[in-house]
Amino acid sequence: xxxxxxxxxxxxxxxxxxxxxxxxxxxxxxxxxxxxxxxxxxxxxxxxxxxxxxxxxxxxxxxxxxxxxxxxxxxxxxxxxxxxxxxxxxxxxxxxxxxxxxxxxxxxxxxxxxxxxxxxxxxxxxxxxxxxxxxxxxxxxxxxxxxxxxxxxxxxxxxxxxxxxxxxxxxxxxxxxxxxxxxxxxx
Amino acid sequence: xxxxxxxxxxxxxxxxxxxxxxxxxxxxxxxxxxxxxxxxxxxxxxxxxxxxxxxxxxxxxxxxxxxxxxxxxxxxxxxxxxxxxxxxxxxxxxxxxxxxxxxxxxxxxxxxxxxxxxxxxxxxxxxxxxxxxxxxxxxxxxxxxxxxxxxxxxxxxxxxxxxxxxxxxxxxxxxxxxxxxxxxxxx
DNA sequence: TAGTAGATAGAACGTTCGTTCTCCTGCTAA
DNA sequence: TTAGCAGGAGAACGAACGTTCTATCTACTA
Numbered sequence: 001x002x003x004x005x006x007x008x009x010x011x012x013x014x015x016x017x018x019x020x021x022x023x024x025x026x027x028x029x030x031x032x033x034x035x036x037x038x039x040x041x042x043x044x045x046x047x048x049x050x051x052x053x054x055x056x057x058x059x060x061x062x063x064x065x066x067x068x069x070x071x072x073x074x075x076x077x078x079x080x081x082x083x084x085x086x087x088x089x090x091x092x093x094x095x096x097x098x099x100x101x102x103x104x105x106x107x108x109x110x111x112x113x114x115x116x117x118x119x120x121x122x123x124x125x126x127x128x129x130x131x132x133x134x135x136x137x138x139x140x141x142x143x144x145x146x147x148x149x150x151x152x153x154x155x156x157x158x159x160x161x162x163x164x165x166x167x168x169x170x171x172x173x174x175x176x177x178x179x180x181x182x183x184x185x186x187x
Numbered sequence: 188x189x190x191x192x193x194x195x196x197x198x199x200x201x202x203x204x205x206x207x208x209x210x211x212x213x214x215x216x217x218x219x220x221x222x223x224x225x226x227x228x229x230x231x232x233x234x235x236x237x238x239x240x241x242x243x244x245x246x247x248x249x250x251x252x253x254x255x256x257x258x259x260x261x262x263x264x265x266x267x268x269x270x271x272x273x274x275x276x277x278x279x280x281x282x283x284x285x286x287x288x289x290x291x292x293x294x295x296x297x298x299x300x301x302x303x304x305x306x307x308x309x310x311x312x313x314x315x316x317x318x319x320x321x322x323x324x325x326x327x328x329x330x331x332x333x334x335x336x337x338x339x340x341x342x343x344x345x346x347x348x349x350x351x352x353x354x355x356x357x358x359x360x361x362x363x364x365x366x367x368x369x370x371x372x373x374x
Numbered sequence: 375t376a377g378t379a380g381a382t383a384g385a386a387c388g389t390t391c392g393t394t395c396t397c398c399t400g401c402t403a404a
Numbered sequence: 405t406t407a408g409c410a411g412g413a414g415a416a417c418g419a420a421c422g423t424t425c426t427a428t429c430t431a432c433t434a
Contacts, residue, residue, distance in 0.1 A: 010381065026300045028215035032422060042382050043423080049380095053422065108351055109299035112291060113213045129355060153364055156356075161348035164295055168316060169343075177340055197411065219392060229412050230393080236410095240392065375434100382429075390421065399412075404405100 011049045014039045019060040023106050027057055027113050057110070058120050064106045065128045072135060082142035086186040089139065093159050093182070094175050097166040104167040105160060132156060145186065154185045198236045201226045206247040210293050214244055214300050244297070245307050251293045252315045259322060269329035273373040276326065280346050280369070281362050284353040291354040292347060319343060332373065341372045 005016065017039035021030045032053055036043060050056045075092060079085035103109070107125045114121045137152035145151050158178055165174030192203065204226035208217045219240055223230060237243045262279060266272035290296070294312045301308045324339035332338050345365055352361030 025302050026215065028213065029300060029302075031420070033420085042384090044383090044425095045381055047423075103302065104295075104299060108291075108295075108355070111355055112296035112299040113216060115212050115216075115290065125355065133356075150364075153360070154368075157345070157348040157352060157361070157364060157368075160351050161344040164347050164351075165344060168295070168298055168312065169320075173340070174344070177337075177344060181341075181344075218390070220390085229414090231395095231413090232411055234393075377434080378432085380429105380431085383427085385425080385427105387424070388422100391419080392417100393419105394417070395415080397413085397415105399410105401410085402406105402408090404407080 010039075010041050010045050014041045014046060014049070015056070015059055015063060017041075018056050019063050022057060022060045023064075023101075023109070024103060027110060054120070058124060061107065061110060061121060061124050061128070065124065065131075068128075069131070082139065082144070085139055086143045086145075087183075089136070089155070090179065090182045090186065093155075093162065094179050097162050097175055097178070098171050101163055102167060102171070105163045108160065108163070129156070140186070143186070151185055155182060158182050158185070197226075197228050197232050201228045201233060201236070202243070202246055202250060204228075205243050206250050209244060209247045210251075210288075210296070211290060214297060241307070245311060248294065248297060248308060248311050248315070252311065252318075255315075256318070269326065269331070272326055273330045273332075274370075276323070276342070277366065277369045277373065280342075280349065281366050284349050284362055284365070285358050288350055289354060289358070292350045295347065295350070316343070327373070330373070338372055342369060345369050345372070 005013070008016070014035070018030075018035045021035055021038065032043075032046070035056070036046060046056070050059065071092060072089075075088045076085060079088055107128055110121055111125050116122060117126075133152050133156050136155050137148045140148035140151040158181060162174055162178040165171075165178075192200070195203070201222070205217075205222045208222055208225065219230075219233070222243070223233060233243070237246065258279060259276075262275045263272060266275055294315055297308055298312050303309060304313075320339050320343050323342050324335045327335035327338040345368060349361055349365040352358075352365075
């Protein structure tokens with residue numbers, strides 16, 4: 001078992017387990033049998049809720065996407081003003097790189113395994129990145145920054161590199177560099 | 188067949204083909220049969236030169252590593268002075284992202300498929316990245332830049348993000364952002 | 375109360391995987 | 405001359421892959 005959450009339906013347990021395994025060990029490396037045994041769920045249950053493994057992969061990325069959007073909405077509410085939201089975003093990315101996404105970006109990792117840009121996985125990745133960039137640009141514009149698009153592009157660039165660096169290099173050093181550069185970008 | 192190069196031994200043809208396939212389509216996605224048929228080489232030939240697929244994967248990354256080191260040495264000779272070398276490095280990365288490594292960084296992509304940091308693949312990746320950063324730092328120091336380590340860290344960060352952005356987003360925009368930021372870093 | 379949907383259990387399918395094996399040809403260094 | 409090695413051709417291996425199937429049990433609900 002990968003973990004446990006109370007009051008979880010088999011479907012939720014299955015998706016959560018699959019998502020964790022795909023992220024931690026790679027998509028093609030993880031077999032269906034492995035997912036089922038770790039989730040404590042039978043084959044029938046899986047094929048009732050998902051067409052196949054590929055559907056599970058897409059659902060995994062959709063879950064990641066929904067989670068990040070949720071965190072964003074949460075921060076938007078918590079922030080007193082647009083400028084504080086920018087700071088919360090930077091802090092959020094830094095925390096994410098050291099705490100949760102310590103194995104790189106799930107979307108980038110998935111793209112490494114799916115070369116075909118027309119594949120559902122790649123389309124979802126493209127949509128997610130597009131949402132992320134435009135959302136950052138809107139936040140930067142609301143904060144009154146002079147070149148919102150450039151700020152958004154810079155933050156996307158920094159976030160990609162930070163998640164990778166925190167995975168492959170020294171996390172503390174990378175996050176430190178990220179925070180300094182990013183804070184300079186949003187002031 | 189993936190391509191052809193005259194006066195190539197079966198071993199070289201095999202490794203070159205495998206390297207291209209691993210990079211273009213992902214490592215676990217590419218089977219041995221596929222490599223053999225595309226390279227026009229038999230199983231026996233492969234297993235005579237390599238212990239197995241995993242050896243081929245390591246050789247693929249070693250080839251990438253050697254290639255990049257070669258380009259670096261070439262630039263070092265071509266540069267009239269240390270400052271011009273820094274500019275050549277930035278130009279080289281920009282050209283690489285749009286011309287050759289249009290599917291991200293082979294080392295980062297491989298790391299997405301190999302979660303175990305003790306695995307030979309991951310060790311090779313760590314060594315490569317370590318070499319890259321220290322080499323950049325040495326070049327920055329020779330160019331008389333005030334904080335060579337910070338410059339090197341910044342360039343590594345920028346390169347990682349640029350190769351990803353050129354793969355998943357708009358290459359022209361990303362490379363433009365990279366060049367501007369990087370040139371600011373080395374002056 | 376009967377019916378339907380979700381879940382469990384386990385066998386089985388055909389395919390692909392990486393690997394090993396045998397047999398044959400051609401070159402070349404001892 | 406002959407032994408040894410690189411390479412080609414193809415069969416075969418067991419294991420793992422993703423998927424489908426049948427059978428049984430339970431919970432809800434029309």
